[in-house]
Amino acid sequence: MNFQLTEEQELIRQMVREFAETEVKPIAAEIDKNHRFPKETLQKLKDLNLMGVIIPEEYGGSGADAISYMIVIEELSRACASTGIILATHTSLVCYPILKYGTEEQKQKYLVPLASGEKLGAFCLTEPGAGTDAASQQTTAVLDGDYYVLNGSKCFITNGGYADTYIVMAMTDKGKGTKGISAFIMEKDFPGFIVGQTEDKLGIRGSSTTEIIFKDCRVPKENLLGQEGQGFKIAMHSLDVGRAGVGAQALGIAQACLDESVKYAKERVQFDKPIGSFQAIQWMLADMATKIQCARHLVYHAAWLKENNLPFSAEAAMAKLYASETAMEAGIKAVQIHGGHGYTTNYPVERFLRDAKITEIYEGTTEVMKMVIAGNLLK
Amino acid sequence: MTKFWIISDVAETSYELLGKARELLGDQEGIITVYLIGNETTGQEAIGYGADLVKLMELPPDTTWEQYAPVLVQEAQASQPEMILVGATRRGKDLAAQLAALLDSPCVTECKSIEYDDGKVILKRIIYGGLAEKIIECCQFPVIATVASRTFEKWTAKDASREGTIEKLDLPAGVNVQVVERRSKPQEVVNIKDASIVVGVGRGFSEQDELKMAEELAKVLGGEVACSRPIAEDLHWLPEDRYIGISGQIIKPNVYIAAGISGQVQHVYGIRDAKTIIAIDKNENAPIFQVADYYIVGDLKEVLPALTEAVKEVKAANKG
């Protein structure tokens, strides 16, 4: 048992924190206000080799461990949750499955530019009629000579429109249920690939969330990821990594809530005393800190399991479940501690609260996390 | 302690250091030697301020002033000074440290106070970026100490008719540092250290045009505008010699008005000796308020013009 991060992990935290403080945090409120996708940040993430943290160097990545990856997402999200999810989606749900299931040709063609930061990725699973019930996919892929022809539409696609490379789930055999789903690597320039409407969201407003529509969209046969019928497994496996990543994002948001609250509690004077001297505030801070620490252990532990090639599906679900609920609670308390000021955009905590909510929803809702955890118990 | 040396590339500072040396010498018999850049007149002025022996240096046209270090080492070995006070300009600090290494001597940088007690020299200086002060004891001689201008007072017993010796100090030839060019700062630049009222501007100003409000206030007060580091170094809204802080100017005005300055310790270091500090910031929790005598929480765009008007009104009333 060792609770100490390695020196390298600490240095990575220091590096990402400095970057986040100087380059990400200063624009966080602005990109939120203007719903602006921070393209300039992607270039900087690329320069710092952060676009493929867990991808081996031979495929354009940095070859760091999974805990380091959690730290990267946590620290970025602490400054800006939008930036956190842009990178987490790209890494967990696009780079990772290509590394795990891609052919050598696919890795060279798609993973290298993704992991080195030349290209950005997006992951298309959710459909208007297939949210939590991800298995009821309506998008179809039909083999036609050397091509699959895709028809259908996806929704709530993070990085939609800005991503170059998309992993798309589609039904190749409706009769087989989840076993009839296949995964494809698609480029945004494929004919019939259409970026639909952009969502206007409560939080993470600096990230892009769009519809993606396929109209007789032809995908070369060699872009099938894994085997036909393996799509659902690929999606679920990717989501395990993704959930740990969302846990790290939630952890970063929660930590930001605590940081701001501690600062405010020391500065804000009422009844001639800093409000931090009142027990009501102290209890809120203590609760936040305790739960954040707990969330951090869950998130890092899930990553540690993955790093050691141990089963981590249930632990990733626990990490996401707990960290996202912690982020919400921390957001609510942070606004409460800030009082009227916290309800305004003069302080960042209202943004943290809005950003926190999505972590209980995407990449599997809180309820799905509980299904996964219980499912593991009752197996 | 009876043998003092003073070294300074700025004559004015050497007079202040003379004041300190005279104070430490008290009624004892002693000898104070001053090494300074200047001519006979400057030398005579130094004698008036308490020097016994003046050695005139020059700012060498083709090399740096610090090249005097080996010459001074020879002089020191011959005359065995016990305390060497050096004016803490950048040149002075470089020279002092080289001298200290060559003489294997202790050196204390930018002392705020120097006392002598029973064979021990007690010095005070500021560390951790202005957060703390350190009291240092030294009983090895010579003690070298660098001191910033305006730290000590000139000798009150100044006597223009005092007698002393003035000599020239030569620089050895054949040094390996060549001056290619010297560019002096533009002359019209005022020395903000001389201003009795200073209005400091910081990141609270969102555009350069808004500085006019601060300039206007400084004008009616008969003061000068200065700034925090980012205004000069990052935004270049004001020249660098107007930025106040540990690595910039250190000022002691009667009144310092911090406008839109958050109050980092490095900035506060530069204003800690101001007689009165006033702060204006819209953030009611700005740390600058903790070091201010008076403060107004509010928008600069509102407060600065209001202050300008108020000054005009009060000054008019004073006259009437």
Add this chain to the structure above:
Amino acid sequence: MKKVVACYKWVIDEADIRVEEKDHSLNFERAKYKISEYDRNAIEAGALLNEEKGCEFLAVTCGPNVEASLKDVLSRGPASISYVNEEWLADVDSSVTSKILAGIIKKIGNVDLVICGEGSSDDYSQQVGPRLAALLGYASVTFVNKLDITEEGIKVERKLEDGVEVLEVKGPAVVTVLPDINKPRIPSLKQILAAKKKPTEKISLKEIGFDINASQPKLKTLSISGTVMERKNMQINTDGLSIKDAALKLVKQLNADGSLA
């Protein structure tokens, strides 16, 4: 190929130091260490000479507990670090530090250029650079904000109170650099991961011929205490006073204090 060495100090982050209200003592409980701010500019200057001029670039340090700094510094550019790690270096003055650093640099041998920060962010004595120059017999060039290296030597611009000096130095030199000489990089993830593969050399005092008894610190710290500013801390615009009225009240107060004269 010119050989460039950057010196750095591993210091307590002053931002983590708390001043106790009751007795103004300093509380270091939460203090973490960092590369001294100004030395980050020195390291960056060396890294740039390596990348742009092909200089060999190394780093040196000494102090207590400096082993914790090695990977951090190595991720910022130097090919290796030579260091002295001794507990008793916790409370030494610039005379001791410069002697040890000079010993390490002599041991490395054939160093053309030594780069230091203009001062350390803890003590800010600004002595180690010029002291090193004197001990090594190198030219001392301080407060530099532009630095270039050529076959003949170095060319620098130094910023002084009265203007700028442009200098050429033939032969080896010690340069101290100002913060505006460059913007220290944030190391990339690959640079951090590569740091563990770079060599470090732990040097004993014996190896550099440093005699502890002959080179004790010359200064003794009697006390360190938080600086206090006795100020009135009086807010003028309280009790609903308008800005206009507050401004007038403040100016009248200054007038009464005799500050407007």
